[in-house]
Structure formats: structure tokens, C-alpha cells
Amino acid sequence: MKKLLLSLAVLPMIFSQAISAKEVSLKFTNLKGMSCYSTAPVGCNSDKVADTKATYFRDAKGNEKLLYQSMEYEAFPSPAEGSASFAAVESNSDKGWAVMELITLDLVNKKVSIVGARSNSIYSKPVYQLFGDIEPVM
Secondary structure, eight states, rough: OOHHHHHHHHHHHHHHHOOOOOOEEEEEEEEEEEEETTSOOOOOOOOOOOOOOOEEEOOTTTEEEEEEEEEEEOOOOOOOOSSSEEEEEEEEEETTEEEEEEEETTTTEEEEEEEEEOOOSSSSSEEEEEEEEEEOHH
């Protein structure tokens, strides 16, 4: 938890912008990787994903979270100084699918990594990994 707070404290230096202690908006750009992404458009035949936005925030209890696409990610201790890690699991038993994703932010090098797995056989590629850049949202 302390590493995450220290990591997020690095954001102003990296992005040269003033940020609120409650919310930080980020843009993930140049996302490329292996396989297709869980929220990619139907067809999913491109290895490049459009730029997307994420929001870091603290909930009413003070827990760090990341809102990305339709999923809310929980923070957990990051393995490296200068990084922040978030995980999310979402499922729909009526439609028979589940998605698990891990997002790691390298705040020093301004990079993002998204790794995920799906439990539904309708997707041709159930495991995917994306890498990209982090930019501030002004």
C-alpha cells in the first residue's frame, strides 16, 4: 500500500501536472500486443487497440482503485518501486463468461501493461497481453 502511494506521488513529476489526491485521469496509447482485448469491437482481428482512458481514484473507504473500460480494478502491492498494480474480475453467469485482468503502470517509464484471461470459448484467443504508453489527460 505504501509503495502504491509513493508510486502515485511520482505522477506529478512524470506528467508535470497538478493532480488531485482523489482522482487522476490517464490515457493509455499505442496499445499493442498478442491476441485481442476483452472489450475490443466484435471481430477482434487487430493486434492494435484504440487509445483508451483510465481513472485512478480512492473510494469512500480510502481504497485505491482504477476504473478502466467497464471494470473497476482493486489496487494491490506492486512488485517494483515506481509502479502501481491493479486487478479485476468480472463475470456474467447468464451469458457464461468471466474475465480476469491485471494492469500494471510503470510510472517511471510511462508504460502500461494489461494481461487478461477469459473463460468463454466464443473468443478465439482466451489469453491476451497488451503494452502501451501512459499519457496525462489534461
